[in-house]
Amino acid sequence: MASPILKPPEHQVAGHSAKDGKLGPLVDGRGLFYKPLQGDGRGDSELSFYAAFFSHPAVPPAIRSFFPGFHGTHFLPSSDGSGPRPHLALDDLLPAFRSPSIIDLKIGACTWPPDSPDDYFRKCIARDRESASPTLGFRVSGVQIQNPGVGADSFWRPLRSRVRVYSVEETRRVLRQFVSRNSPSTDEKLDCDLASVVYGAADGVLAQLQEIKAWFEEQTIFHFYSTSILLIYEKDAAAAAVGRSSGVRVKLVDFAHVVEGNGIIDHNFLGGLSSLIKLLFEVITDPEGDGWKASKVHLSCNNGSLESNASVLPST
Ligand SMILES: Nc1ncnc2c1ncn2[C@@H]1O[C@H](COP(=O)(O)OP(=O)(O)OP(=O)(O)O)[C@@H](O)[C@H]1O
Ligand SMILES: O=P(O)(O)O[C@@H]1[C@H](O)[C@H](O)[C@@H](OP(=O)(O)O)[C@H](OP(=O)(O)O)[C@H]1O
Numbered sequence: 455m456a457s458p459i460l461k462p463p464e465h466q467v468a469g470h471s472a473k474d475g476k477l478g479p480l481v482d483g484r485g486l487f488y489k490p491l492q493g494d495g496r497g498d499s500e501l502s503f504y505a506a507f508f509s510h511p512a513v514p515p516a517i518r519s520f521f522p523g524f525h526g527t528h529f530l531p532s533s534d535g536s537g538p539r540p541h542l543a544l545d546d547l548l549p550a551f552r553s554p555s556i557i558d559l560k561i562g563a564c565t566w567p568p569d570s571p572d573d574y575f576r577k578c579i580a581r582d583r584e585s586a587s588p589t590l591g592f593r594v595s596g597v598q599i600q601n602p603g604v605g606a607d608s609f610w611r612p613l614r615s616r617v618r619v620y621s622v623e624e625t626r627r628v629l630r631q632f633v634s635r636n637s638p639s640t641d642e643k644l645d646c647d648l649a650s651v652v653y654g655a656a657d658g659v660l661a662q663l664q665e666i667k668a669w670f671e672e673q674t675i676f677h678f679y680s681t682s683i684l685l686i687y688e689k690d691a692a693a694a695a696v697g698r699s700s701g702v703r704v705k706l707v708d709f710a711h712v713v714e715g716n717g718i719i720d721h722n723f724l725g726g727l728s729s730l731i732k733l734l735f736e737v738i739t740d741p742e743g744d745g746w747k748a749s750k751v752h753l754s755c756n757n758g759s760l761e762s763n764a765s766v767l768p769s770t
Pocket of ligand 2: 468469496581595614617635680710711
């Protein structure tokens with residue numbers, strides 16, 4: 455069989471990209487996503503996580519299904535032309551989708567593991583403070599939303615530099631935009647028409663997140679710093695899914711900063727996940743987004759304390 459042609463993924467919304475001659479992931483068009491092992495120990499750390507996670511007897515099979523399947527490492531030519539290097543071979547999460555709407559949500563108010571080197575901690579906290587992470591416990595890392603009525607290949611893709619500094623209000627808005635049928639770039643009122651099927655259906659995003667959350671309420675094996683939750687769905691399929699499955703997928707990706715849990719609950723991830731669930735639930739119950747008011751919240755983090763005045767909480 456001829457070797458597959460490797461190319462940058464068509465629908466990558468965050469992270470390092472192989473486009474423009476840089477080092478990034480490649481896909482083979484046959485179902486595998488190859489993520490190059492990054493330097494600074496990040497690649498080795500992610501490889502160790504995948505090996506430990508998929509061999510750990512205490513991880514339930516249903517939980518494994520929320521992670522990309524892992525198929526070892528493959529030595530492949532790097533996308534930046536620097537020669538062959540090991541790549542993680544993962545299930546490509548997107549072949550089943552023709553025009554996927556995707557959002558990457560980086561979970562956790564703290565994005566750096568305890569005992570991180572000082573320069574890494576400073577880099578992370580500077581980025582976190584520009585974002586909604588300290589307030590919400592998660593932030594948007596990247597998003598693409600199919601433009602309805604314009605064609606299957608037309609997407610709204612805001613600049614990543616803009617997305618990673620989204621405020622709380624902007625984060626709430628994009629979560630509503632993600633399930634609206636009017637054009638994402640429009641100023642008109644968002645319709646949130648697909649919220650009940652994409653977020654609220656029996657096999658929708660909230661049901662899947664609740665299953666993940668139930669595991670995080672018990673598991674003390676791993677602590678996931680800077681890990682993302684990807685939400686992936688197809689607008690046409692969701693619109694046609696009255697009473698049927700919308701095919702929406704929830705997946706966890708990016709495990710370069712996972713550390714051992716040492717018998718302790720991963721409060722950082724659990725807090726962000728709970729906050730995300732609450733916001734998505736409110737998209738269904740309060741699609742107009744009126745039930746929010748400004749409030750002041752204090753959150754503490756390892757390596758220091760964060761304070762924010764910009765938070766919003768639902769009114770009671
Ligand atoms: N298995 C996969 N299949 C398809 N797409 C994927 C897969 N894993 C990741 N992606 C895409 O690649 C993006 C970045 O993934 P990931 O966070 O693992 O990369 P990264 O370079 O480590 O990111 P960062 O720079 O944030 O650390 C995701 O937002 C998603 O769009
Ligand atoms: O959110 P963005 O804008 O995509 O920014 C990236 C994101 O913060 C990643 O988590 C980080 O990798 P690490 O988590 O591994 O530090 C990467 O650092 P890098 O550019 O130094 O790789 C950043 O560029």
